[in-house]
Amino acid sequence: MRPMTGFPTAPDTHALEHGDVLAPKFDASGLIAAIATHADTGEVLMFAWMNAEALAKTLETGEAHYFSRSRNELWHKGATSGQVQKLAEIRIDCDQDAVWMKVRPQGDGGACHTGARSCFYRVIENGRLVERS
């Protein structure tokens, strides 16, 4: 699947891993992984996906955009909930198939549809899940 927005493809591994050209490696579904952490606390808030359009919109607006796989559409995080994620920094990994955003959530400061601040509100302990902030 070709991305909807014109990001280039890295010509070789060296360019991919050490170049200064943003050349995201979208998967067969046209997606890369996106991790959002809180810019102030470092807490991982959520994990989601971006297509080329979502990444382009994120870079253009300074607010996190994802691709909703369940709704099959561009998802401007917070557009309805108010939990807009203002970008403090965005990084990409060695093989350019994952981004890490440091964000400041607006609105009530949360990120999860369950009402929790972070989606990762459960610790795995002795094989069971324990809720802990």
Place this chain on the structure above:
Amino acid sequence: MRPMTGFPTAPDTHALEHGDVLAPKFDASGLIAAIATHADTGEVLMFAWMNAEALAKTLETGEAHYFSRSRNELWHKGATSGQVQKLAEIRIDCDQDAVWMKVRPQGDGGACHTGARSCFYRVIENGRLVERS
């Protein structure tokens, strides 16, 4: 694809999101997303994948195991590089398709095959990539 190791499937959304039963939602390839941050600095070190076996091994040994999609095999991180990731905590997200591990990398303290401490060694700035630790 059925997981190789016997994790249950959550019977409904409430159990998935609020239950205390670990019921990871593996994708069509049998994988869930795995984020590793440094337990002391909060830095995101890497993003990779786990199948049921990798998750079970991680929980059993207290050291991060992944599934290598390129090698199509279980990957005990650090087995050859020495960069074993000792688990300080492991969390799972609301819909149980992503885990967040707080780890302490052993060996030289790094996590990336490029030699960088974190795989996310480049910031996206004005559309270009800038290396920054």
